[in-house]
Amino acid sequence: MIDRRFSAILLLAATALVAPAVAQEAAEALPAWPSQPAAPAGAPNVLVVLTDDTGFAASSTFGGPVPTPTLDRLAQRGLRFNRFHTAAICSASRAALLTGRNPARVGMSGVTNSASSHPAYTTILPKSAATIARILRDNGYNTAMVGKAHITPKWETGPTGPFDRWPTGLGFEYFYGFLDGDTDQFAPQLYLGTEPVEPPVDDPGYILDRDLANRAMTWLRRQHAVQPDKPFFLYYATGTAHSPFQAPREWVERFRGRFDLGWDALRERTLQRQIAMGIVPAGTRLTPRPPEIAAWDSLPAEKKRLYARMMEAYAAAIAYADDQIGRVLDEIERAGELDNTLVLFVEGDNGSSAEGGANGLFNETAGLNEAGEADYPVALANIDRFGGPMTYGHFPTGWAHAMSTPFPYFKRVASHLGATRNAMVLSWPRRAPDVRGEVRSQYHYLTDIVPTILDAAGIAPPQAVDGVSQMTLDGASMLYAIRGASASSTRRMQFYELSGDAAIYADGWLANTRPVTMPWQFTGFKDVPFGERRWELYDLSRDFSQSTDLAARNPAKLAELKALFFREAERNNALPISRSPRGLPAPDINKGRTRFSYPAGVQRIPSAIAPAILNRSFSLVARVEVPTGGGNGMLVTQGGRFGGYGLFVRNGVPRFVYNRLGLQRTMVDWTDTLAPGRHEIRLDFDYDGGGLGQGGTARLSVDGASPVVVRVPATIRLLMPLSETFDVGVDTGTPVSEDYRVPFAFDAKLQDVTVLLR
Known part of the structure; x- marks a missing residue:
């Protein structure tokens, strides 16, 4: 016992003598740098393109009348989705795309310009819904947004912020673009980060779509030159083809006379092309023209001439924007990165816009101020100026309907496919080298963009960001569709609601309300309480265009889907539902000041x-x-x-x-x-x-x-x-x-x- 105690004492003494030396040696060792996030090996670059107010039937890629060679080019090395869906309006669609959550869950059912304290309409993206930009940035990507944001609460868009809901506060390291719903292509209100910047006033050839492409290309070039092995995420959101419809004069002239046939004949020809191209199934019916839209043949020659010119400006805007997006793709290809770039090109954040009303508009703001009738003679007197800097034009409702062929209605009418079904192309040559423009008919929605990107990158959705627990995602990856057209859809249900227009999709069926107001009616309309709305029922598995209402034939199915709708409305914080969401008006930082x-x-x-x-x-x-x-x-x-x-x-x-x-x-x-x-x-x-x-x-x-x-x-x-x-x-x-x-x-x-x- 004594020997053991003595041995222990000797051991302790020896340790005490050695410990200072060991500690000194450890202290002199070079400390390691904190590790930086790195993307998973092989993670692709990601390019998401979102155009604005471009209906399903606008682009040539999906049978439309407007040549879109850039979208065609992507489709030739990718997949065309003909059952892809958006949220029927700008800000809601952008929130769904960027967060992977339903718009109502993140307070963005409408647009930032029309906020209320209703939980689905606050326009305040919660910290519990981190964007895909933030997730990718935290996982070793460089991130950039170029173009239209429209996700910042309007009372936070000034020089005092706060800036945490500006693009740079939502995970984008670089932002060049605009914050509101639209801007003038020739005199845009732009920001670089959070600082306002002005376009050159001494450049007569300046136009925003070319500027956006230039900025995106410069950012890509610098990023690749400095860290060629670091993947990028570029969100490119042009404001085209939201009003104003503007493009270089020579592009507008390319379309002169192309739309003299009128919107009724154009719808018929477009559907024929869509069927021939396999974009829509054979036998798809053309839905009827709403009674609010005049038959083209009933119009006087004066109106036909004006309305055709308005459509020419719209087509030119889309075609020119597509051309500029092509330059961005060229830059990625020049760097040798196109094969390993996942491109998700959503042609339109909703259906084409009918906010121009029956006559179209020389000045969109006149329509928003209910002065459309007074605007008409001005439009007629300036017919040759459409598409240029002296106009802020919009086309008549009839063209919006034609651009959403073969579906009923248009932007804002969230109950119908003319507002929510948009063209989408997915291209990733390294992962899918053998696809060549095949059509995929699986049902998908904007919230599927985030899971698709995370799946491609091998990144799990974070459980918490900055210590804030994250909402579950509402979407599902679309990459499985690469395997084939027969693969079962990973999405079985989707909830829709915008200002009282509502729908629920489930396993091929769609139940929806019938609209009681039109998108150009901002005040003075007679609302119908939501509980009194008429509901319709469609079997979309057999009725591609939402043409045959089955509500009277299958009341049990309609009742089942209505019950599902209200459960989802509650889950998504969308109740109560009305034309004007109930709640207090938006915060006003000037309240009380005179x-x-x-x-x-x-x-x-x-x-x-x-x-x-x-x-x-x-x-x-x-x-x-x-x-x-x-x-x-x-x-x-x-x-x-x-x-x-x-x-x-x-x-x-x-x-x-x-x-x-x-x-x-x-x-x-x-x-x-x-x-x-x-x-x-x-x-x-x-x-x-x-x-x-x-x-x-x-x-x-x-x-x-x-x-x-x-x-x-x-x-x-x-x-x-x-x-x-x-x-x-x-x-x-x-x-x-x-x-x-x-x-x-x-x-x-x-x-x-x-x-x-x-």
């Missing part, structure tokens, strides 16, 4: 957070100091060529202009040139009241002198142009008046501008 003061140089303030001057009295007060001659330039403006106002100095004379949607411009000129020195220029607008869009009286004065008074007959009813902003000391975007050119920066001293709401 006085706003801005120094010179404040610019690119989105309309959602600019002083709200519509349908009320207001004042604009600018304090300036001018040299001899009085100076030149913008003092304060909101809007542009297609609606807005501006207070500026031109050739030394203060001027105010109110531009009512490009339909009517009211000018108020001061009586004299400004003398050298300091001045206060003031515009008081006294609104008549008595409803929306009423007139008022504009009073322009300098230094308190008796004002010049001019009557403004009518004002903008509902909203300013989406693609324009509020600027002080400069004008970005397009000019509110054609008697100056942007940026029209004020060339004297502007101390500040105050906006008073009364």
